[in-house]
Amino acid sequence: MPLKLNDKDPDFEAVFTSLLAQKRDEDKNVDAIAADILADVRARGDAALLDYTRKFDRLEIAEASGLRLTKAEKTEAIRSCDNETLEALKQAAGRIEDYHRRQMPADALYQDDAGVTLGYRWTAIENIGLYVPGGRATYPSSVLMNAIPAKVAGASRLVMVVPTPDGVINPMVLAAADLCGVDEIYRIGGAQAVGALAYGTATIAPVDKIVGPGNAYVASAKKQVFGTVGIDMIAGPSEILVVADGQNDPAWIAADLLSQAEHDPVAQSILITDDAAFAGNVEAAVANHLSTLARAEIAAASWRDYGAIIVVKDLARAPALVDRIAPEHLELCVDDPESLAAEIRHAGAIFLGRYSPEAIGDYVAGPNHVLPTSRTARFSSGLSTLDFVKRTSLMKLDAASLRRIGPAAIALAESEGLGAHALSVSIRLN
């Protein structure tokens, strides 16, 4: 049974606060193990990769050259893919590319009142490592979402790592990689793959930034190599928050809640509504859907352990609660979703109106489906083209403009006791 809250209950604030504090991430002590693996890959390179792949993926690779997938393997895998699915993948890729092209930031260059030329310019991060999980959570859509912004930004080299437990790989993942122009694919995963991308080995040249989701060991390894390379955010379990009035079809809303719940037993689905009877109907519809869904076991566990239904007196009270939850995905299933959205500040993505189910954003809408989880939408954004570029500040002075603003620099440098700073300006003024 999901948690039930009503904002007229006297203990509402206490229960809501405990909901926010709930920890869904497993708190295993993975850092030490990941650190050991990273150190080993750094020291032994390819030999360590072969050992860990044998150990964790039960895959025997005789030589380091066998870590890389061959062109023939890729071609054969893609030939086995279903045509309708490939077409859907292409449609998705086109829409994702279009959206992300619009995120490409513009350079700036201007001269100000003091005659100083100022600006900045953006350039691509050149070598991108793309982590793709193997096994259960291997999603071709995630390949698109991580690789396309990198390509749009202008990355010159895209390196994908994907573990192949017992040698099995999802051919659609290879099709997605092919569609995105991934340059190299290696059959490695875990902290060892992160180490290979960050430090490089004899076979794998190092990258500049690593993106993509992974398990706890991958997340820990990424955090540990941060600084040597860039990383994207650390993703937690997925979440959806649906704000819905009583005018929705309960079966639609129930399907939306389950679309996150089916990801993971520790995923979280929350409904906020102003209609208690509707809330009950949604709950019944969830039970009904669960009787037919393939992933019912996972979805039921998530809904039972982490699901919540919050009944509020008035939907005008929803935005304050939404901001405290700071959800990864927010659906506003009401007649005027724009007005409600205007009151909300923290959400990874907002799905407006009754015909915008969250799943459309997972695949084909265009925006990225890599979004901030676990209340991190308070301070971070979904993956975007901006994550694959970096900015260089530009400034140019001449003798006249240096004369105008130089004296203030000298005064401040002297007050900070930095004599060479002051000298480097004053020597040009004398």
Next chain:
Amino acid sequence: MPLKLNDKDPDFEAVFTSLLAQKRDEDKNVDAIAADILADVRARGDAALLDYTRKFDRLEIAEASGLRLTKAEKTEAIRSCDNETLEALKQAAGRIEDYHRRQMPADALYQDDAGVTLGYRWTAIENIGLYVPGGRATYPSSVLMNAIPAKVAGASRLVMVVPTPDGVINPMVLAAADLCGVDEIYRIGGAQAVGALAYGTATIAPVDKIVGPGNAYVASAKKQVFGTVGIDMIAGPSEILVVADGQNDPAWIAADLLSQAEHDPVAQSILITDDAAFAGNVEAAVANHLSTLARAEIAAASWRDYGAIIVVKDLARAPALVDRIAPEHLELCVDDPESLAAEIRHAGAIFLGRYSPEAIGDYVAGPNHVLPTSRTARFSSGLSTLDFVKRTSLMKLDAASLRRIGPAAIALAESEGLGAHALSVSIRLN
């Protein structure tokens, strides 16, 4: 003596590679200590802050309420500041604000061919924690550089922490905080201050993001709380790379090299020139300046241990070397710096021409002086207004547009085995 390289030497590539691999950060094992302090602050709150402040800053504070600086303390401190320096600070603040306002990103909203409304909007990160180092490296200019972009972005609450060893604080730091509209100031530092900002205590409400430089313990603590809050980059020791032809005054270039060297014994200053005689003259000018500079001891140690002079046959060879160094600060002291800059991809900031000393960017030019160090300009950017906002994706479909793109979402969801995802779309199409 700085390292001397000439690209005609047979061992040039080997020596240059070893220069890149040089580690200037101290490699103390600080993580465990920082982790203990964080856990203690999380468990004991204000009591832990009082204990660590007594221990590390030799400062006895009787009650938690004494952690916060009073308005009277701030007013009195600011009254003691030199007027000319205050005026310089204001001029700097105005120019920094103007530059950072131009970085504020624009929202987007459009309808595409399929009738799908797509876009994104930017909102401020609300609560910003600003770490300001105490002691030797306490710079009012850094307060401006960290606080102004946050204010420009629209942060509603700016919280500054600054350790006051033996009770001493730099009044100019308080003047800078006042100028930037900092809301709260606490006299705490180290990993304990990071913990207080991330987790909150009875006295200090938690923030959403922590920015600002600190020592190794602060850097480790920031890395450890990443995820609970946002953090800025982890800054290493400062660096400058000057590319100069023989037409420069050697004394000017020597001052520029020393302006980074004087920051820290592990700072790094590198000169690339095509004129061996000029290189010698710069080296002599460095020695000459060192005889008069207040921080000569620090600057001399940095120049001796980490300085380098690289003579190349032709400045056309410089860009490839620059990109491999990926410097924090790059000066291009040549007649046509724009052409040279166009060949370079990785640098935190570029100072164009002979009248743009790096120090002008530290104080009054306008761009941020918080820049990527230790070759991280390959994948990261200087601090900017963008670091204080986050983006929410927006999408809205109606029945007609869902009919157009929904089938592809269903096909992909089914291929990924995610039945509730497919159901949430198909149920709206039937």
